[in-house]
Amino acid sequence: MSETNLRRRAFLDKWQTVLIIGFVVLTVVGGWTTYTTHVSPPVQTQEAVVDSWTSSGDFSHTAIVTNSSTLYDNGTVLENRSVYFPHIIDDIGQTFTYRYRDAAEGDVDVEMNAFIRLNQTGRVEQGRIEYWSQTESLGEKRVTSLNPGESAQLRFPFDVNETARHAARVQDDLGTAPGRVEATIIVRTHVSGTVDGKRVDETIDYKLFGEYPGDKTFRITGETPPKQFDFVGTIETEPQRGLLRRVGSVALLAFGGLGLLSVAVGRLTRFPPLTASERDRLDSIEKRAANDEWISRGRIPETIRENPVIEVETLDGLVDVAVDSNSRVIEDDVCGGFHVVDGDIIYSHVPEQPHAGAGEDVDDADDDDTEEADSGP
16 A cells, blocks of 8 residues: 555545545535525515605696786786786685595595785894784685595685785785785695505695785786605515625535545545554554655665664664664665664664455555665665
């Protein structure tokens, strides 16, 4: 048996348990990650928008000229203007239209309450300031069983002149003059019912922004845009695995499995456990290598072989003798063994030859060692 084979078998004898445990762990981890990555990945739940619907409220406004002017005759209808002239009209008729869309089905009740918020604001170093405000109801209406795309309307008048006069009286009473007077029409809309089979209960304020800038006009500056409402639900998703996880899991499983197979096959074929005699032989080889700097190969002459011989039990002990006697250890290629010649005395150590055990062939030695032993002069 070659020295290399003995060393490999000795390595397996020492580390076999550790290797098996390590490969088993790699196989289990690789198998689990492969299963959870490619076969049955875990399902994750998370909250997400599963549906939505849109609510909108639109204002349209109309005024009839009651005080003719160079531009407009009496009875002229002014519609959806951004600027109105209170001097030639009495009031502005308002129509608020509510709708909801982006729903396949629905059945909702709509309550609309309109009111005007009159206030006076100004700007200071710290920003915008409100001097006073007042609210007055304009009208209300309830519509039931409204379907998607259908509309609910609320009509009400807005007396633009009386509102301006009321604001002027408030200013006189309070003694305030700076800033501008704002008149915001608000329709508070309460929507309740079902949309796409889901319960809804929402309150939205739709606003039409207007102001008296102080130049004898009433200006409409904007209104509330549509609003989207989301239905949030729980959805199931599979985790996204990176390339390292997808490839690494399979590689880990393969490495662990092949490692276990290699250990098992190796122990049954080329690398069985060392026998006692093989361990002794390997021990001798290792001791020979450890003391190589003190050993030379050669032959003990016949005339010296007849000198008194002292047997030394170990090679280490023989090396100590060589050191003490300032000699070298001779490895005799003919008669075998290790020898130190000190004057008329020969110190010798002859390693015990291993005895063949069951299934073991002691003659199966390293080819290189056999050739070296037979090549002496």
